[in-house]
Amino acid sequence: MAMPLESPITFSNVGKIKWWQRGIFASQTGYVLLALAVLLVIMHFASPYFFTEGNMQNVAKNFSFIAIATLGVTFVIITGGIDLSVGSMMCFSAMITSMVMTELSAPGSPLVHMAADGKTVLANVPGLILLVSILAGLGVALIAGLVNGFCIAVLGLSPFVTTLGMLSIVRGLGYVVSNGRGSFPGGPDADYFYAATSGDVLGVPVPFIYLVILALAMAVVLHHSAFGRHVFALGGNEKAAELTGIPVVRVKIEVYVICALAAGLQGIIISGWLGSAPANMATSYELNVIAAAVIGGANLAGGIGGPLGAIVGCVLLEVIRNGLVLAQVSSYWQQTLVGVIIILAVLVDRIRSRMS
Amino acid sequence: MAHADATPVLELQGIGKEFGAIRALHDVDMQVLPGEVVGLMGDNGAGKSTLVKIIAGNFRPSHGEIRFAGDAVHFNRPVDARGVGIEVVYQDLALADNLTAAANVFLGRELKRKFGPIALLDHKAMAARALELFGELRSETRPDDLVKQMSGGQRQAVAIARTRLSNARLVMMDEPTAAISVRQVEQVLGLIHRLKEQGVAVMLISHRMPDVFAVCDRVIVMRRGEKRADKPIQETSPEEITALITGAKEAA
Ligand SMILES: Nc1ncnc2c1ncn2[C@@H]1O[C@H](COP(=O)(O)OP(=O)(O)O)[C@@H](O)[C@H]1O
Numbered sequence: 001m002a003m004p005l006e007s008p009i010t011f012s013n014v015g016k017i018k019w020w021q022r023g024i025f026a027s028q029t030g031y032v033l034l035a036l037a038v039l040l041v042i043m044h045f046a047s048p049y050f051f052t053e054g055n056m057q058n059v060a061k062n063f064s065f066i067a068i069a070t071l072g073v074t075f076v077i078i079t080g081g082i083d084l085s086v087g088s089m090m091c092f093s094a095m096i097t098s099m100v101m102t103e104l105s106a107p108g109s110p111l112v113h114m115a116a117d118g119k120t121v122l123a124n125v126p127g128l129i130l131l132v133s134i135l136a137g138l139g140v141a142l143i144a145g146l147v148n149g150f151c152i153a154v155l156g157l158s159p160f161v162t163t164l165g166m167l168s169i170v171r172g173l174g175y176v177v178s179n180g181r182g183s184f185p186g187g188p189d190a191d192y193f194y195a196a197t198s199g200d201v202l203g204v205p206v207p208f209i210y211l212v213i214l215a216l217a218m219a220v221v222l223h224h225s226a227f228g229r230h231v232f233a234l235g236g237n238e239k240a241a242e243l244t245g246i247p248v249v250r251v252k253i254e255v256y257v258i259c260a261l262a263a264g265l266q267g268i269i270i271s272g273w274l275g276s277a278p279a280n281m282a283t284s285y286e287l288n289v290i291a292a293a294v295i296g297g298a299n300l301a302g303g304i305g306g307p308l309g310a311i312v313g314c315v316l317l318e319v320i321r322n323g324l325v326l327a328q329v330s331s332y333w334q335q336t337l338v339g340v341i342i343i344l345a346v347l348v349d350r351i352r353s354r355m356s
Numbered sequence: 357m358a359h360a361d362a363t364p365v366l367e368l369q370g371i372g373k374e375f376g377a378i379r380a381l382h383d384v385d386m387q388v389l390p391g392e393v394v395g396l397m398g399d400n401g402a403g404k405s406t407l408v409k410i411i412a413g414n415f416r417p418s419h420g421e422i423r424f425a426g427d428a429v430h431f432n433r434p435v436d437a438r439g440v441g442i443e444v445v446y447q448d449l450a451l452a453d454n455l456t457a458a459a460n461v462f463l464g465r466e467l468k469r470k471f472g473p474i475a476l477l478d479h480k481a482m483a484a485r486a487l488e489l490f491g492e493l494r495s496e497t498r499p500d501d502l503v504k505q506m507s508g509g510q511r512q513a514v515a516i517a518r519t520r521l522s523n524a525r526l527v528m529m530d531e532p533t534a535a536i537s538v539r540q541v542e543q544v545l546g547l548i549h550r551l552k553e554q555g556v557a558v559m560l561i562s563h564r565m566p567d568v569f570a571v572c573d574r575v576i577v578m579r580r581g582e583k584r585a586d587k588p589i590q591e592t593s594p595e596e597i598t599a600l601i602t603g604a605k606e607a608a
C-alpha cells in the first residue's frame with residue numbers, strides 16, 4: 001500500500017527555512033533579476049522605442065553574443081576557478097573555422113582530392129564543409145581547454161596565471177595563422193554558415209535559440225547530474241570533495257574544456273554575424289563575460305552560480321548598454337557603468353549575507 | 357562485546373611515518389576487533405590524526421604493515437580504504453557548505469535514475485534515505501537544508517550519516533564531540549553504541565575523558581608518535597590516562 005512517508009523525525013527545535021530564505025529568493029541572482037525587471041519598466045517609460053520588436057531583437061541578439069561564453073565560464077567560476085582566455089578563444093576558433101571552410105572549398109587545395117566536376121570532394125556534399133570547419137574550430141578550443149585544465153588540475157598552477165598565459169598564447173596563434181589579417185568564411189557552404197549563425201527562425205535570432213537550449217542543458221547538468229553536483233562540491237570545499245572520492249582532477253579538466261568549447265562556439269557565432277573573423281576580434285571580451293557571470297550571482301570564491309544568473313547578468317549589461325545608446329549617452333560611459341554595477345551587485349550580496 | 361578469538365578487523369604492525377625531519381609516528385602496533393570501540397587519546401601533536409589518515413588512505417605509512425580483516429592492504433587513496441569498509445568522520449567534517457545535507461551525505465556516491473542513456477540524480481530517494489539516517493541518529497536535520505545554515509550538531513550528524521551509507525566495518529571518528537552541545541554529544545555517543553551493536557568497529561579520537569569512558573571498550577594512549585598504553589577500560593582510570601597523556605607516567 002502506498003502510505004505517505006512517515007517522517008522518522010519530529011522537528012521540535014529546528015524551524016523550517018522559509019521559502020523566501022532559500023533557493024533563488026535568497027540569491028544574488030534573485031535580486032539582480034528584480035533589478036532587471038525594475039530597469040525594464042523604467043526603460044519602457046523612458047523610451048517608447050525600447051519595447052519595439054526591432055529593438056528587442058537587437059537586445060536578444062546582442063546579449064546572446066556573450067551569453068553562451070558566460071554559461072561556459074560560469075562552470076569554471078562555480079568550481080572556484082577563473083578563465084581569462086575566453087576572448088582570445090572566441091577569436092581563434094572563429095578564425096580556424098573560417099580558414100578551414102575557405103581552404104576546403106578551394107579547388108586545388110593540397111588537403112583535398114579533386115572530384116570529377118572540379119569542385120572539392122567535400123563540396124559535393126552540402127553542409128559537409130561547414131560541419132568539418134566548425135568541428136575544426138571547436139577542436140582547437142578543446143585542445144586549449146585541455147591544456148588549461150591539465151596545467152591547473154594536474155600541475156597545480158593557478159587558474160588566473162594559466163589562463164592569462166593562454167589568453168596571450170591563443171591570441172598570438174591567431175595572428176600567426178592569419179598573418180594578422182583575419183579570415184573570412186568562404187566557399188559553397190558560406191550561406192549555410194551565415195544562416196546557422198546570424199539567421200533567425202520565425203523572427204527569433206538563432207544565437208538566442210542556441211542560448212536557450214544550452215542554458216536548459218546546463219541547468220539539467222548542474223542540478224540533476226552527478227557531474228554538476230561535483231562541480232558545486234569542488235567550489236564549496238575542494239578538500240571535502242577530494243576526501244569523499246570525487247575525481248577532482250577530472251572534473252576540473254572538464255570544466256575548463258566546457259568553458260573553452262563554449263567560448264569557441266560563441267566566437268564562431270560572432271564571426272557569422274560580423275561576416276569575418278578579424279585577428280583582434282573579441283579582444284577583452286573576457287572582462288564582459290566574467291562581469292556578466294559575477295553580476296548574475298556567480299561567486300568568484302566558488303560554490304555558487306548557474307545558467308539563469310549568467311543570462312540575467314548578460315541581459316542586464318545589454319539593457320544598460322542599449323538604454324545608454326537610446327538615451328544618446330556617450331558609449332565611453334558604458335564601461336564605467338559596467339564596473340560600477342559589478343561592485344554594486346557584489347556589495348548588495350555582501351550586505352544581504354551579513355544581515356541574515 | 358569484543359571476542360578475543362575473532363579475526364581483528366584492523367591490525368597495524370610497526371607503523372611509522374615521517375614528514376621530512378618530523379617523526380609523526382614510530383613503531384605503532386594495534387588491533388581492533390569487530391564490534392569493539394577503541395578510544396585513541398593523546399595530547400595535540402601526539403600523532404592521532406596522522407594515524408587515522410594512514411588507516412584511511414590519505415597518507416602512505418613510511419614503515420610497517422596494515423592488515424584489514426586478516427589481509428595485508430595498501431591504500432593509495434581514501435577511496436581504496438572506503439572500498440574495503442573503512443569510513444572516517446574527519447575532524448573538520450569535510451562537508452561542502454553550499455550543498456544540502458542530503459547532497460553531502462551522498463557526495464561521491466549519488467543515487468541515480470537511468471533515463472535511456474543518461475543517468476540523472478534521484479533527489480527523492482537520496483532525501484528519503486538521508487532523512488532515515490538522521491532519524492536513526494535522532495538528529496533534527498532536514499535533508500534539503502543547506503549545510504551552511506546548520507548548527508554544529510547537525511553538521512556532525514551529516515558527517516556521521518555519510519559513514520552509515522555503506523556497510524562500513526570500521527568507522528573512525530576524529531574529535532566528533534569537539535564543539536557540539538552536551539545534548540548532541542549524547543546523540544553521538546548513542547550512535548557509537550548503535551554502530552557497535554551492529555558489529556561495526558569504532559575508533560574514537562577524543563580529548564574528552566568522560567566520552568571515552570562512557571563508550572569505549574579499550575583505550576590507547578599516544579604520546580610523541582608512540583603508543584604508550586593499550587588497556588581495557590575496566591583496568592584503568594581517568595587519572596592514569598591523564599598521567600599517560602601528559603607524560604607524568606611514561607607507559608602502562
Ligand atoms: N601533513 C603534515 N606535514 C608535516 N607534518 C605533519 C603533517 N601532519 C601532521 N604533521 C606533524 O605530525 C605530528 C602529529 O600530528 P597529528 O597527527 O595531527 O597529531 P594529533 O592529531 O594527535 O594532534 C605533529 O608534529 C604535526 O605537526
Ligand SMILES: [Mg+2]
Nearest residue numbers: 404405447530
Ligand atoms: Mg588531530
